[in-house]
Amino acid sequence: ERVLTQSPATLSALPGEGATLSCRASQSIYSNLAWYQQKPGQGPRLLIYGASTRATGIPARFSGRGSGTEFTLTINSLQSEDFAVYYCHQYNNWPLTFGGGTKVEIK
Amino acid sequence: EVQLVESGGGLVQPGGSLRLSCAASGFTFNSHAMTWVRQAPGKGLEWVSLISGSGGSTYYADSVKGRFSISRDNSKTTLYLQMNSLRAEDTAVYYCAKVNYYESSGYSDFDFWGQGTLVTVSS
Numbered sequence: 001e002r003v004l005t006q007s008p009a010t011l012s013a014l015p016g017e018g019a020t021l022s023c024r025a026s027q028s029i030y031s032n033l034a035w036y037q038q039k040p041g042q043g044p045r046l047l048i049y050g051a052s053t054r055a056t057g058i059p060a061r062f063s064g065r066g067s068g069t070e071f072t073l074t075i076n077s078l079q080s081e082d083f084a085v086y087y088c089h090q091y092n093n094w095p096l097t098f099g100g101g102t103k104v105e106i107k
Numbered sequence: 108e109v110q111l112v113e114s115g116g117g118l119v120q121p122g123g124s125l126r127l128s129c130a131a132s133g134f135t136f137n138s139h140a141m142t143w144v145r146q147a148p149g150k151g152l153e154w155v156s157l158i159s160g161s162g163g164s165t166y167y168a169d170s171v172k173g174r175f176s177i178s179r180d181n182s183k184t185t186l187y188l189q190m191n192s193l194r195a196e197d198t199a200v201y202y203c204a205k206v207n208y209y210e211s212s213g214y215s216d217f218d219f220w221g222q223g224t225l226v227t228v229s230s
Contacts, residue, residue, distance in 0.1 A: 032212050032215070034215070034216035034217070036152075036217075038152075042222065043202050043204075043220035043221055043222050043223055044152065044202070044204075044217075044220050045220070046216055046217060046218045046219075049207070049215060049216035049218075050212075050215075050216075055216075055218060087151065087152055089152075089154075089216070089217070091212065091213075091214055091215050091216065092212075094166060095154060095166075095168050095169065096142075096154040096157070096214075097154065098144075098151060098152040098153065098154065099151070100151045101151045101152075
C-alpha cells in the first residue's frame, strides 16, 4: 500500500500570505497524485490532478509540483475562502489512498 | 451541471446492513467509473470502493472486502453501496464521487463529489 504522509498537520497563516503543503509517498507514484480542498460540512473539491494540472475553475494561485515521492501544493496569497483542510490522493496503485490532511487556519 | 446526491444513511446496529444510493445527473453516467469514499467523524478521507462505467469491474479496500458490495444501475443513473456485517468502525460520512479516466494513467482523480450521507453503527 502506498502511504501518503502530509505535513504540516496544521499551518497557520494570515490572509495574503503564501502557504506550501507537502505530501510524501512511501514509494514512487510517478505523477499520479491529486489534491483536494474540503470545508466543514462539504464534500471535497478537486484542485489539482496529475500532480500539477489545475482542475476546471481553480484559481491560478493554486499550484502543484512534484513527481515520484515528493509533492507540494502552493497557495499564493491566501484568500479567506482558502482556509480549509487539504488532502492529497494517489491513484497509481491499489488500494487508492489519501494523505492524512493539512488544515490551513487563520493565524 | 454535475450533481451527486447520496441517500440511505442512518443508525444501524452492529452486524446490521444498510444500502446507500447516489443519484447522478449532469453527465453521461455509463461512461464514467464511480467511487465511494468515507470519512469518520473528525478524521480524514478513506477510499472504500470503485466500479467501472459498465459495472464489470469492481475494487475494494481491504477494510470492507467481503462485507460491502458496490453496484450501479446505468438506466437509473444511480450508484449503490450494499453494506453488510457493519461494525462500529464503519461509522462515517459516505461520499460518492465521479472518477476521471485517462489512457496514460487509467483511473484517476475524483472530479465531482456529493455532500455525503452519515452512517452510524451503534447499539
